[in-house]
Amino acid sequence: MTKSIMIVGVGGQGTLLTSRILGGLMENAGYEVKISEVHGMAQRGGSVVTFVRYGESVAEPIVEEGQADLIIAFERLEALRYEHFLKPNGVMIINDWRIDPITVVTGQTAYPENIIEDLSTRHKVYRVCAMEEALRLGNSRVFNNIVLGLAARHMDFTREEWLKVISEKVPPKTVEINEKAFLAGYGMEG
Amino acid sequence: MMLLGNAALARGAWEAGVKVSSAYPGTPSTEVSEELVKLPDVYVEWAPNEKVATEVAIGASISGVRSMAVMKHVGFNVAADPTYTASYTGVNGGMVMIVADDPGLYSSQNEQDTRRIARAAILPVLEPSDSQEAKDYMKAAFEISERFDTPVVVRTTTRLAHSQTMVECEDRVVPEDKPYERNIAKFVMMPAMAKNRHLVVEQRMKDLAEFAETSPLNTVQYGPMELDGKKVGFITEGIPYQYVKEVCPDASILKLGMVNPLPEKLIREFASKVDTLYIFEELEPVVEEQVRAMGIRCFGKDVFTIQGEYSANMLRERVLHETGAVMPAGSAPARPPILCPGCPHRAVFSVMAKLKLHAAGDIGCYTLGAQAPLSVIDTTICMGASISSLHGMEKAKGHDYIKNWVAVIGDSTFMHTGINSLVNMVYNQSHGTVVILDNRTTGMTGHQDHAGTGRTLMGEEVPAVDFTSLCRGIGVKNVITVDSFDIAQVERVLREETARDELSVIIMRYPCALLKGQKFPYKCVALPEKCKHCGACLRPGCPALTKNEDGSIFIDETMCNGCGLCMSLCKFDAIRKEER
Numbered sequence: 001m002t003k004s005i006m007i008v009g010v011g012g013q014g015t016l017l018t019s020r021i022l023g024g025l026m027e028n029a030g031y032e033v034k035i036s037e038v039h040g041m042a043q044r045g046g047s048v049v050t051f052v053r054y055g056e057s058v059a060e061p062i063v064e065e066g067q068a069d070l071i072i073a074f075e076r077l078e079a080l081r082y083e084h085f086l087k088p089n090g091v092m093i094i095n096d097w098r099i100d101p102i103t104v105v106t107g108q109t110a111y112p113e114n115i116i117e118d119l120s121t122r123h124k125v126y127r128v129c130a131m132e133e134a135l136r137l138g139n140s141r142v143f144n145n146i147v148l149g150l151a152a153r154h155m156d157f158t159r160e161e162w163l164k165v166i167s168e169k170v171p172p173k174t175v176e177i178n179e180k181a182f183l184a185g186y187g188m189e190g
Numbered sequence: 191m192m193l194l195g196n197a198a199l200a201r202g203a204w205e206a207g208v209k210v211s212s213a214y215p216g217t218p219s220t221e222v223s224e225e226l227v228k229l230p231d232v233y234v235e236w237a238p239n240e241k242v243a244t245e246v247a248i249g250a251s252i253s254g255v256r257s258m259a260v261m262k263h264v265g266f267n268v269a270a271d272p273t274y275t276a277s278y279t280g281v282n283g284g285m286v287m288i289v290a291d292d293p294g295l296y297s298s299q300n301e302q303d304t305r306r307i308a309r310a311a312i313l314p315v316l317e318p319s320d321s322q323e324a325k326d327y328m329k330a331a332f333e334i335s336e337r338f339d340t341p342v343v344v345r346t347t348t349r350l351a352h353s354q355t356m357v358e359c360e361d362r363v364v365p366e367d368k369p370y371e372r373n374i375a376k377f378v379m380m381p382a383m384a385k386n387r388h389l390v391v392e393q394r395m396k397d398l399a400e401f402a403e404t405s406p407l408n409t410v411q412y413g414p415m416e417l418d419g420k421k422v423g424f425i426t427e428g429i430p431y432q433y434v435k436e437v438c439p440d441a442s443i444l445k446l447g448m449v450n451p452l453p454e455k456l457i458r459e460f461a462s463k464v465d466t467l468y469i470f471e472e473l474e475p476v477v478e479e480q481v482r483a484m485g486i487r488c489f490g491k492d493v494f495t496i497q498g499e500y501s502a503n504m505l506r507e508r509v510l511h512e513t514g515a516v517m518p519a520g521s522a523p524a525r526p527p528i529l530c531p532g533c534p535h536r537a538v539f540s541v542m543a544k545l546k547l548h549a550a551g552d553i554g555c556y557t558l559g560a561q562a563p564l565s566v567i568d569t570t571i572c573m574g575a576s577i578s579s580l581h582g583m584e585k586a587k588g589h590d591y592i593k594n595w596v597a598v599i600g601d602s603t604f605m606h607t608g609i610n611s612l613v614n615m616v617y618n619q620s621h622g623t624v625v626i627l628d629n630r631t632t633g634m635t636g637h638q639d640h641a642g643t644g645r646t647l648m649g650e651e652v653p654a655v656d657f658t659s660l661c662r663g664i665g666v667k668n669v670i671t672v673d674s675f676d677i678a679q680v681e682r683v684l685r686e687e688t689a690r691d692e693l694s695v696i697i698m699r700y701p702c703a704l705l706k707g708q709k710f711p712y713k714c715v716a717l718p719e720k721c722k723h724c725g726a727c728l729r730p731g732c733p734a735l736t737k738n739e740d741g742s743i744f745i746d747e748t749m750c751n752g753c754g755l756c757m758s759l760c761k762f763d764a765i766r767k768e769e770r
Contacts, residue, residue, distance in 0.1 A: 046527030081522035
């Protein structure tokens with residue numbers, strides 16, 4: 001059974017590191033994994049999406065509309081943008097954080113209100129204020145692992161497997177704070 | 191282990207014993223060189239452009255070692271001149287060109303198909319479909335190169351290049367260097383020699399086509415899948431093969447690993463055993479046209495698209511006719527890429543917008559200045575075109591016409607193909623203003639060094655090309671360097687030089703905000719009580735700035751880089767810098 005995960009966010013939010021942690025996790029567990037990423041110009045503050053697929057045997061490296069078991073969104077609007085990729089009964093983990101696209105800053109469009117409430121009427125949605133928690137931990141950049149911690153509650157890997165792969169994939173000097181961040185998310189009710 | 195497609199290509203080249211690799215960065219090909227340089231005993235460099243990179247690989251090959259050149263699809267155009275003739279000379283040590291296409295235009299100015307150029311240059315092409323094949327095909331490519339005396343193209347796409355899949359690595363085996371022997375009939379392409387070589391090249395393609403018939407690079411699986419009582423078959427290659435495997439695993443599939451030349455007998459045999467034949471290839475109908483020319487009925491671009499990336503859902507809809515499987519996309523406001531917070535280009539562009547200057551643009555992050563709210567870039571064609579197209583405008587319309595125009599080009603792009611264009615401006619007496627946005631790196635592709643930075647890909651400190659001396663040396667009298675964030679100075683210099691009836695080069699210099707150590711030690715903080723809601727600070731379009739409900743300014747401290755551009759634009763002291 002192949003499982004499909006998407007990580008969506010804004011270029012610069014660190015989706016690539018998160019996908020590497022997920023890839024390592026599944027590789028350690030002996031699955032075949034395929035990850036597809038966005039590099040280059042699309043990363044410059046644009047909408048970015050990373051696909052992770054794993055199972056006994058995986059063919060295509062991307063997740064398609066209506067096929068995602070889990071969507072991890074680092075920003076609210078991006079959760080809305082990729083909603084149609086979610087399977088019926090799929091799960092969405094949303095970082096309650098807003099980054100205005102330039103079209104909103106210039107007043108061409110408005111940032112949609114009540115995105116999380118709206119998505120919750122159609123899907124299983126779990127909300128996390130990871131940025132505030134990360135600032136409390138002392139480094140805004142570790143917010144991804146807080147989100148990932150909550151997502152881990154909806155996946156079939158042990159706490160030990162997660163901590164192992166985090167220590168393998170994050171820069172050595174930041175292992176401790178990233179583990180703390182992960183556990184903060186992991187301990188949240190969701 | 192898990193390897194990015196590009197890392198697998200590098201690994202394959204390394205295992206095959208490659209000794210010299212030259213490249214110019216270009217998404218989605220860049221990481222090939224960045225991964226290769228991490229491996230031992232191989233010389234890897236950034237060349238100023240793909241023509242140079244290809245010629246470096248040719249030279250290394252002639253000297254008897256395995257070599258390669260790496261580029262994106264549009265770089266293949268720049269490399270076309272040496273490529274077409276290297277096809278005639280053939281090789282000594284094996285030579286491979288990795289060329290990355292970009293279906294769906296994730297980071298490119300066009301959607302051209304490398305197979306078209308390779309066919310025009312009469313070169314064989316291999317196309318892997320995952321990282322394992324990327325590694326294995328590199329080794330096959332070097333073997334084919336030496337066996338058939340030809341450069342070999344390995345075509346990739348963005349999806350392959352930037353997907354990570356499992357790879358089993360092997361040891362590096364370096365073949366013995368081939369002895370060099372002077373052979374002007376092979377390596378001096380004057381007409382008399384080239385005439386003979388052309389015959390050799392045509393025969394070589396026939397031999398390669400014969401090789402393709404039985405090569406394990408091309409594989410056939412026959413399956414039971416039928417639709418409406420008819421056996422379904424696909425001829426496919428590269429990443430689209432994975433979509434066929436995903437959606438129609440029981441179909442008959444002819445998977446082409448060698449996509450030029452094609453195995454005609456194998457294709458005829460395969461086609462004869464299926465009732466409905468689909469050609470499933472991204473971009474141009476290169477295989478389809480050849481299959482149709484064999485007189486074989488098939489479906490191709492009449493069912494699938496020429497434009498854009500393929501997907502499994504495309505097969506579900508257009509082959510299986512599954513409908514309603516997918517809910518429609520929501521209506522989220524678009525989020526196009528933008529210049530980063532703290533980007534020095536934004537400071538310069540904010541002044542150009544104020545002065546209502548038009549810009550002939552070029553290829554780099556600064557292309558993003560075409561969009562609102564900056565809206566200063568009017569044209570983007572290809573690497574180097576900013577300078578030469580501004581010259582063309584002046585020659586068409588006269589000096590006065592370009593008084594409110596400048597050419598805008600980045601430092602790496604200037605090194606790539608901007609210099610020739612500037613020589614032309616000097617020689618043919620232009621009066622225009624060229625702005626070099628010198629952020630000390632190749633920004634858009636992820637911060638690669640170039641000849642102007644003083645550091646090589648292999649980490650050596652070297653003398654940097656000095657842009658001022660270079661411009662003066664070729665005859666530009668007015669060369670001025672300005673700090674990009676000193677916007678008063680930027681404005682004064684832009685006014686003076688565009689008014690001047692002489693050619694000028696303005697070097698706007700400030701390191702890219704994403705370079706290591708470039709974050710300023712402070713952050714900008716808005717003071718709502720002083721804010722008059724005038725919006726001056728918002729005009730440059732910094733993503734860290736938004737409005738509060740009451741119209742005053744809010745600065746997101748997690749995004750702010752501390753560059754202070756917004757502060758220097760505020761007339762009411764409503765923004766101040768605080769230490770981080």
